[in-house]
Amino acid sequence: MTQSKFRNNQSFNQRQNLDRRQQENTQPLPEIKFWENKKEGLVNPLLFSDIAYQCSEIISKDTKRNKRSQLRKFYDEILLFYDRLKVTKESFPQFLPYIKLLRAKAYYSLGRKHINDAFKDMIEKCLNQIETWEDFEVFKNFFEAFMGFYRYHRKDD
Numbered sequence: 001m002t003q004s005k006f007r008n009n010q011s012f013n014q015r016q017n018l019d020r021r022q023q024e025n026t027q028p029l030p031e032i033k034f035w036e037n038k039k040e041g042l043v044n045p046l047l048f049s050d051i052a053y054q055c056s057e058i059i060s061k062d063t064k065r066n067k068r069s070q071l072r073k074f075y076d077e078i079l080l081f082y083d084r085l086k087v088t089k090e091s092f093p094q095f096l097p098y099i100k101l102l103r104a105k106a107y108y109s110l111g112r113k114h115i116n117d118a119f120k121d122m123i124e125k126c127l128n129q130i131e132t133w134e135d136f137e138v139f140k141n142f143f144e145a146f147m148g149f150y151r152y153h154r155k156d157d
Helices: 003-025 047-060 068-085 089-100 102-111 117-127 133-153
Strands: 035-037
Touching: 047 117, 047 133, 068 089, 068 102, 068 133, 089 102, 089 133, 102 117, 117 133
Parallel strands: none
Antiparallel strands: none
């Protein structure tokens, strides 16, 4: 084997080992379920406490990505939609496609290595549950709780 092939092969193996270690250290997110009983308007009682805390704890472990400023961009966009819509809730169906555009923005951020898979997965799990204004309102509150707990876990960020 030539010297350059050996170096390329060694570099490839090192990247694979790093990827494997990152995957092994990544804890799965808890189940993010908005509603205990949607017909009765009962939000999952653990959503804003235990589930948001667990998500923030897992996502905060990646110290190279998931900087608070990056996550805050997503939260700020959610708040922007919320502020626009809280007065005219009936226009929610018109805004829903733009809210769901957050998925593409999460993938873009992931591709730029600003966030990790766990944060992208959290966003996706939440967006998949949004169909109505009430769902969006629960999502906004969940994200607010997540950001509060995230601040706790990443005090020096």
